Structure formats: C-alpha cells, structure tokens
Amino acid sequence: MPGPYVYDAILLTSFGGPEGPDDVIPFLENVLRGKPVPRERLLEVAEHYQSFGGVSPINQQCRDLIAALEPALKEAGVDLPIYWGNRNWEPMLPDTLKQMADDGVNRALALVTSAYSCYSGCRQYREDLHRAREAVCEGEAEADAPAIDKVRVWYNHPSWIDVNADLIRAALDDLPAELRDGAHVAFTAHSIPMSMADTSDYARQLHETSRLIAERLDIPEDRWALVYQSRSGRPQDPWLEPDVCDHLEAVHAAGVRAAVVAPIGFISDHMEVLYDLDDEAKTKAAEMGLEFRRAGTAGTDPRFVAMLVELILERLGEASEKRAVGAFRPNHDVCPKNCCPNPYRASPV
Ligand SMILES: CC1=C(CCC(=O)O)c2cc3nc(cc4[nH]c(cc5[nH]c(cc1n2)c(C)c5CCC(=O)O)c(CCC(=O)O)c4C)C(CCC(=O)O)=C3C
Numbered sequence: 019m020p021g022p023y024v025y026d027a028i029l030l031t032s033f034g035g036p037e038g039p040d041d042v043i044p045f046l047e048n049v050l051r052g053k054p055v056p057r058e059r060l061l062e063v064a065e066h067y068q069s070f071g072g073v074s075p076i077n078q079q080c081r082d083l084i085a086a087l088e089p090a091l092k093e094a095g096v097d098l099p100i101y102w103g104n105r106n107w108e109p110m111l112p113d114t115l116k117q118m119a120d121d122g123v124n125r126a127l128a129l130v131t132s133a134y135s136c137y138s139g140c141r142q143y144r145e146d147l148h149r150a151r152e153a154v155c156e157g158e159a160e161a162d163a164p165a166i167d168k169v170r171v172w173y174n175h176p177s178w179i180d181v182n183a184d185l186i187r188a189a190l191d192d193l194p195a196e197l198r199d200g201a202h203v204a205f206t207a208h209s210i211p212m213s214m215a216d217t218s219d220y221a222r223q224l225h226e227t228s229r230l231i232a233e234r235l236d237i238p239e240d241r242w243a244l245v246y247q248s249r250s251g252r253p254q255d256p257w258l259e260p261d262v263c264d265h266l267e268a269v270h271a272a273g274v275r276a277a278v279v280a281p282i283g284f285i286s287d288h289m290e291v292l293y294d295l296d297d298e299a300k301t302k303a304a305e306m307g308l309e310f311r312r313a314g315t316a317g318t319d320p321r322f323v324a325m326l327v328e329l330i331l332e333r334l335g336e337a338s339e340k341r342a343v344g345a346f347r348p349n350h351d352v353c354p355k356n357c358c359p360n361p362y363r364a365s366p367v
Pocket residue numbers: 033034035036046049050053055059060063074075076131132133136138139208209210211248249250251283287288289290
C-alpha cells in the first residue's frame with residue numbers, strides 16, 4: 019500500500035436531504051434552525067420536496083459520487099477509505115465522525131460538495147465539522163476526534179470549466195438549429211443574502227467561472243449573464259439578484275427567443291435544480307414562448323471525478339501542480355481567519 023500519507027481517510031461532507039415524506043419537515047427544521055427565514059418559506063419548500071415523494075435526490079447523488087470516486091482514487095494509487103457525513107440529514111456528521119474515531123482515523127481530508135466560497139458553502143461546513151468533533155469528544159480529550167482539513171474550492175479548475183462547458187454545449191446543440199446562434203445563456207447559482215455575499219468571494223468566483231465557460235464556448239458578452247435562483251430569507255432582506263425567472267422575462271422582452279439555463283452553482287441535479295429550474299423556470303419560459311433548455315450538472319462525469327482525485331492528490335503532496343485557469347490563482351487550502359464569516363452570529367471556528 020502506498021503512503022503513509024498525512025491523511026488516513028477522505029470525508030465526503032454534504033448538505034443532506036430527506037429520504038421520505040416524514041423526513042421533510044424535520045430536515046427543513048435542521049436547515050433553518052437559527053436562520054432568519056419565515057415559517058411560510060419552510061412550508062412552501064416542504065411542498066417542493068413532497069411533490070417528489072419527500073425524497074431529495076442529493077443523498078443518492080452522494081452515494082453515486084462515492085461509488086465513482088473509490089475506484090478512481092485506487093486507480094491513482096491512493097488506498098484511503100471514503101466516509102460520508104451531512105449537515106442536515108442522515109448520515110449526520112457527528113455519527114460519521116464517531117465511526118471514524120472508532121475506526122482509528124487520526125486525520126481526514128474533507129471533500130465539501132461546494133465549488134464556491136461563502137458562509138453556506140465553506141465556513142458553515144467547517145463549523146459543522148468542529149461541532150461534530152466536539153460531540154465525539156463529549157468532554158473527553160479532543161485528541162480522540164479525527165483532525166479534519168478541507169479541500170480548496172475548485173471554481174477555476176480547468177476540469178470544472180471543461181465539464182460545464184461541454185454540458186452547456188450539449189444543451190445549445192439541443193435547440194432548434196435556427197435559434198442556436200442567437201441563444202442566451204443564463205448561468206445560475208443559489209442566491210445568498212447580501213450580508214453573506216458582501217463578505218465572501220462567492221459572486222466574484224461565480225462570475226469568473228461563467229466568463230471562462232462563455233469564453234470557451236465563444237459566447238459574446240451580450241449573450242450571457244450570471245443570475246441567481248432559490249431565494250430564501252425574509253422579503254425585506256436583500257439577496258443576490260437578478261432572479262433567474264425575472265431575467266428570462268427581461269431577455270425575452272428584449273427579443274431573445276431561446277435560452278439555456280446552466281446551473282453552475284450546483285455539482286449535481288439537486289432539488290433546487292429539479293424544482294426551481296426544471297419546473298418553475300421551464301414553465302415560465304413556456305408561458306412566454308421562450309425556447310428553454312436546462313444544461314446538465316457535473317454529477318459523476320469521469321472528468322469531474324478525476325478533478326476531485328487531483329484535489330486530493332494535491333493535499334497528499336502527490337500532484338505536480340495546483341491547476342487553475344483564468345485571472346485568479348488556485349484558492350487557498352487552509353481558510354484564513356476572516357474567510358467567509360458567519361453573517362448571523364459569532365463563529366466557533
Ligand atoms: C450557497 C448555497 C448552496 C450551494 C453550496 C452548497 O452546496 O452548500 C446551497 C446548496 C443547497 N441548499 C439545499 C437546500 C436548501 N437550502 C436552503 C436554504 C438556504 N440555502 C442557502 C445557500 C446555499 N444553499 C441559503 C443562504 C439559505 C437560507 C438559509 C441559510 O442561511 O442557511 C433550504 C431551506 C429552504 C429554503 O429557504 O429554500 C433548503 C432546503 C441543498 C439540498 C438540495 C436537495 O435536497 O437536493 C443544497 C445542495
């Protein structure tokens with residue numbers, strides 16, 4: 019077996035989702051605990067999940083990703099176990115960390131399923147990991163819980179650009195030939211409150227990813243835009259805009275006849291993609307007579323999986339370089355103190 023490495027396990031760290039109708043409300047209560055989000059919004063989103071039988075696609079997507087990652091890691095000569103823990107639903111991170119501690123894991127590398135930096139996608143996961151370690155120790159010496167580092171965000175990794183560009187190309191090619199050349203591309207990501215956006219690189223990174231993909235596909239600046247979806251929170255709190263549906267209405271009014279919506283903010287077809295895009299945005303486009311295609315997500319695309327292996331190899335000291343394209347350097351491995359601050363309260367990490 020190769021090694022020994024600094025790490026003795028990989029930890030897929032994700033959001034979690036309900037796996038049946040009875041899970042939906044407790045899951046949403048976990049997501050929104052302590053968050054300034056009205057109960058009406060919770061109940062509205064519960065209906066989105068219930069319309070899919072109360073089952074979120076995300077947990078199966080995590081299982082599929084692990085099934086793809088395991089052989090790819092072995093192929094690269096890395097024989098490390100992959101554990102899996104979530105923020106909001108089983109398997110919950112404290113249970114996973116307990117298992118890891120029982121198995122004798124000393125130091126693990128967390129693969130967080132978020133390509134961009136903000137409190138939700140970065141520090142909140144680090145807080146979750148911190149609390150999970152505390153739960154494992156339960157008053158005993160903290161040394162009993164595995165130490166955990168996190169891989170860098172990959173918004174500007176060449177493979178992330180390649181995979182998403184190909185998915186968008188396929189959606190464009192699926193449009194009627196006479197509409198293809200004038201088609202508009204709307205890159206979308208989860209909206210976040212301005213209080214979170216102003217203190218992170220989220221919008222800057224998303225813009226860079228969008229720009230790099232548009233450049234790759236030869237889409238001129240006036241034919242693409244970065245927009246947001248799935249706004250939550252209180253109506254009076256400002257969130258990142260424009261909303262994808264408002265944007266589709268605006269480009270349609272300006273004469274656009276076909277649009278591709280590309281959910282670059284998500285690594286797989288999460289509930290937000292299935293509901294807010296495949297249902298809401300698509301319906302809106304149909305009402306207006308706008309030809310609409312939704313580009314796919316990375317999922318278990320072999321190039322995406324290979325990129326994740328590469329990010330792991332970087333941290334094992336086995337990659338020849340840290341690859342990044344465009345105007346910015348590869349993002350940091352270790353988050354500085356002021357990285358993605360908690361906009362709601364003081365952070366324990
Ligand atoms: C930036 C970001 C990502 C991308 C980075 C990452 O992947 O982490 C993301 C991913 C996801 N968000 C998800 C689900 C939800 N997000 C919610 C609420 C919120 N998301 C926020 C931001 C983000 N969310 C924010 C600022 C809120 C408001 C409350 C708060 O400040 O935390 C709510 C509550 C209901 C609502 O209000 O919409 C739900 C159910 C799922 C699972 C989907 C599935 O089941 O397939 C995934 C992958």
